[in-house]
Amino acid sequence: MKPADNPSGIVFDIQHFSVHDGPGVRSTVFLKGCPLTCRWCSNPESQKHQPELLHFEKLCTLCGICVEECPNGALTVADDELRRDETACKLCGLCVSVCPQDARQLSGRRMTVEEVSTEVRQHWRIFMQSGGGVTLSGGEALAQPAFTGALLGFLHDELGFHTCLDTTGFLPWESFETLLPAIDLILLDLKHMDDARHREATGIGNARILENARHLGERGFPVIVRLPLIPDYNDTDDNLHALGRFMKTVRLPKIEVLPYHEFGVSKYTALGKTYTVHSRIEPKAERAASILGDYGLDVTVAPR
Ligand code: SF4
Numbered sequence: 462m463k464p465a466d467n468p469s470g471i472v473f474d475i476q477h478f479s480v481h482d483g484p485g486v487r488s489t490v491f492l493k494g495c496p497l498t499c500r501w502c503s504n505p506e507s508q509k510h511q512p513e514l515l516h517f518e519k520l521c522t523l524c525g526i527c528v529e530e531c532p533n534g535a536l537t538v539a540d541d542e543l544r545r546d547e548t549a550c551k552l553c554g555l556c557v558s559v560c561p562q563d564a565r566q567l568s569g570r571r572m573t574v575e576e577v578s579t580e581v582r583q584h585w586r587i588f589m590q591s592g593g594g595v596t597l598s599g600g601e602a603l604a605q606p607a608f609t610g611a612l613l614g615f616l617h618d619e620l621g622f623h624t625c626l627d628t629t630g631f632l633p634w635e636s637f638e639t640l641l642p643a644i645d646l647i648l649l650d651l652k653h654m655d656d657a658r659h660r661e662a663t664g665i666g667n668a669r670i671l672e673n674a675r676h677l678g679e680r681g682f683p684v685i686v687r688l689p690l691i692p693d694y695n696d697t698d699d700n701l702h703a704l705g706r707f708m709k710t711v712r713l714p715k716i717e718v719l720p721y722h723e724f725g726v727s728k729y730t731a732l733g734k735t736y737t738v739h740s741r742i743e744p745k746a747e748r749a750a751s752i753l754g755d756y757g758l759d760v761t762v763a764p765r
């Protein structure tokens with residue numbers, strides 16, 4: 462079975478055997494591009510819409526193989542570092558494949574609905590046995606709405622897979638609503654209840670996200686709210702109480718607290734970016750869970 466229409470999108474990873482992105486064992490498809498720029502993002506390579514090259518300097522031995530192989534003369538070794546001329550680089554990925562140290566990575570490749578479906582459907586048996594399926598994540602999966610809509614439709618309606626959407630919730634409700642028939646579960650990030658503080662750390666306000674959360678609650682749509690717990694940002698009692706009150710009011714009963722980690726920090730350097738959150742404060746996940754639980758919510762804490 463093939464998708465009738467076969468649009469393509471930019472995918473930066475597909476992880477199989479995932480157990481943290483919805484029920485059962487799942488394949489998670491990570492789409493590139495996001496309207497938010499969260500300061501703690503553990504996948505900074507997901508934020509730009511176009512493919513990007515990462516260079517892990519600590520792994521590079523400056524052997525010069527990639528310099529020799531680059532068909533566009535974009536690479537040079539100078540002053541004990543490998544430099545890339547971004548105007549000459551065509552993102553062909555050859556330097557990635559020839560590097561003996563795995564010091565380079567190309568994030569993002571164009572894939573069609575059929576290509577993604579063919580890859581994930583190899584795992585259909587484990588989906589069925591475990592009650593799992595396919596999760597679309599990002600970046601923001603809804604930043605490529607035509608591709609995401611077609612992919613969800615094919616996976617859900619044609620292949621019969623359980624589908625889950627991991628989303629920031631930042632899109633007009635009218636667009637969101639049209640996708641719901643092909644989604645079984647939404648994982649919805651709520652990062653901060655205060656509009657100004659949300660804007661300060663993510664680049665956008667939270668009004669549209671909260672409005673969409675309200676619509677989903679009114680419809681009784683299956684949603685698990687996700688709170689990435691960031692020290693000294695959204696782990697304050699004020700914010701947690703505001704979140705608990707909001708979820709109770711809009712009738713969203715489930716929340717998963719995601720403890721703070723710094724697993725993605727090396728990728729910031731590899732992209733030439735700076736990570737600005739660094740914190741020595743112990744995560745307060747259990748305290749957050751306790752406050753949220755007082756609002757009658759079904760709270761889980763994800764493993765770190
Ligand atoms: S991606 Fe291709 S063009 Fe760009 S630096 Fe690597 S080999 Fe050269």
Ligand code: SF4
Binds near residue numbers: 522
């Ligand atoms: S091939 Fe790899 S290790 Fe050698 S210079 Fe290029 S990036 Fe560094």
